[in-house]
Structure formats: structure tokens, C-alpha cells
Amino acid sequence: EVQLVESGGGLVQPGGSLRLSCAASGFIFSNYPMHWVRQAPGTGLEYVSTITSDGGNTYYTNSVRGRFTVSRDNFKNTLYLQMGSLSTEDTAVYYCARGPRAADYWGQGTLVTVSS
Amino acid sequence: DVVMTQSPLSLPVTLGQPASISCWSSQSLVDSDGSTYLAWFQQRPGQSPRRLIYKVSNRDSGVPDRFSGSGSGTDFTLKISRVEAEDVGLYYCMQGTHWPYTFGQGTKLEIK
Numbered sequence: 160e161v162q163l164v165e166s167g168g169g170l171v172q173p174g175g176s177l178r179l180s181c182a183a184s185g186f187i188f189s190n191y192p193m194h195w196v197r198q199a200p201g202t203g204l205e206y207v208s209t210i211t212s213d214g215g216n217t218y219y220t221n222s223v224r225g226r227f228t229v230s231r232d233n234f235k236n237t238l239y240l241q242m243g244s245l246s247t248e249d250t251a252v253y254y255c256a257r258g259p260r261a262a263d264y265w266g267q268g269t270l271v272t273v274s275s
Numbered sequence: 276d277v278v279m280t281q282s283p284l285s286l287p288v289t290l291g292q293p294a295s296i297s298c299w300s301s302q303s304l305v306d307s308d309g310s311t312y313l314a315w316f317q318q319r320p321g322q323s324p325r326r327l328i329y330k331v332s333n334r335d336s337g338v339p340d341r342f343s344g345s346g347s348g349t350d351f352t353l354k355i356s357r358v359e360a361e362d363v364g365l366y367y368c369m370q371g372t373h374w375p376y377t378f379g380q381g382t383k384l385e386i387k
Contacts, residue, residue, distance in 0.1 A: 203367065203379075219375075261371045
């Protein structure tokens with residue numbers, strides 16, 4: 160059974176940093192691109208970042224480029240999102256999702272709240 | 276970025292009746308490989324999104340056959356042949372052709 164379990168969310172002050180993790184199991188992690196998708200409270204879905212299966216290429220939506228870094232460890236079957244210079248607009252549930260393109264499996268999400 | 280527009284945003288439906296959601300993209304979703312990467316997602320209250328349809332009309336495993344997708348180019352539709360109580364939730368179209376991938380605003384399906 161495919162499972163994606165996010166962790167690392169929490170309350171952080173504006174300007175702060177946070178690292179999210181996503182532990183994957185039930186499939187060959189190194190074969191799949193992976194995504195981070197977020198959902199701000201009461202709003203829709205936004206693709207934040209994508210990383211290719213080997214980690215060689217990464218993609219970011221404009222609003223996070225230069226502040227967020229996606230990475231993966233194919234030996235540990237884990238996806239990461241390092242988030243920096245956080246603002247209140249980054250408050251959202253962050254989902255880890257399996258690619259390519261339209262994600263077929265999603266985690267339960269981890270809530271990131273940016274507030275003073 | 277490609278803008279995805281859905282209609283209607285609110286969809287009250289009587290149990291057993293059909294429902295239809297339209298989705299338009301601001302540019303063609305036909306990729307250079309010839310595929311059209313348009314997907315539909317369902318998000319039930321308090322749950323993560325679930326993919327229902329990929330590449331316009333392919334139903335995911337375990338998705339009831341009352342769900343169907345159609346369309347081409349920039350114009351797409353999700354149809355539910357007979358709405359059941361478990362179908363309540365938000366429905367999103369999503370394009371995976373142009374980065375950043377983008378979602379529609381969401382359509383809230385409720386039972387009348």
C-alpha cells in the first residue's frame with residue numbers, strides 16, 4: 160500500500176524557517192517524481208514544488224522560488240521541503256504527493272502556520 | 276501561469292440526479308508528447324485530495340464508473356451520472372502540461 164506521511168509542520172514566526180519531511184513507503188520511491196502542494200485555509204490547491212525521480216531537476220512556483228528548496232533522499236525514501244523567509248502568505252496545509260504531473264497519491268498533510 | 280476556470284463554483288444536486296462541472300484553461304493543454312494532462316480531483320471534507328480522472332478521461336482505480344471526463348484543447352467536463360451522498364465535497368480540475376501546474380478554483384457539490 161502506498162503511504163506518504165508528512166511531518167515537520169508547526170507554528171513559526173514571520174521570517175523564520177522550517178523543514179518538512181515526507182516518508183514514503185509501499186512503492187519504489189526512486190522511480191517517481193514527487194511534489195509538494197499546499198492549501199491555504201479555506202482556499203484552493205497550489206503546486207509549490209516538484210523534483211524529478213533522481214533529484215536532478217527541481218521546479219518551484221514563482222512565489223516560493225529562492226526561499227524554498229526541495230530535495231530527496233532515495234536511500235531513506237524521504238522527500239524534503241526546506242522553507243525560509245516565511246511570511247503569513249505561506250500559512251497552509253502542505254501535502255506531499257506522488258508524481259508525475261497529476262499526483263495519484265497524497266499524504267494527509269502537515270499544517271504550517273506563520274504568525275507572530 | 277495557465278489559469279484554470281471552473282463553472283459552476285457551487286453545485287446543489289438532488290440524489291440520483293446527474294451533475295456536470297466545466298473547466299477551461301487559458302491555453303491549450305496538449306503537450307509536445309501529444310498527451311493532454313488534464314486531471315480531476317475530489318476533496319471530501321477533512322480529507323486530502325483524491326485523483327479521479329487523469330489525461331482527460333482515464334478513471335483511476337477504484338473510482339466508480341458514474342464519474343467520467345471528457346474534452347480537448349482548452350475545454351473540459353467532469354460528469355457524474357447519478358450523484359450519491361458520498362460525492363459531497365470539492366472538485367478541482369488541474370493541468371499538468373505547463374509548469375507551474377495549476378488547479379481550478381474548485382466546485383462545491385452539495386446535496387439539495
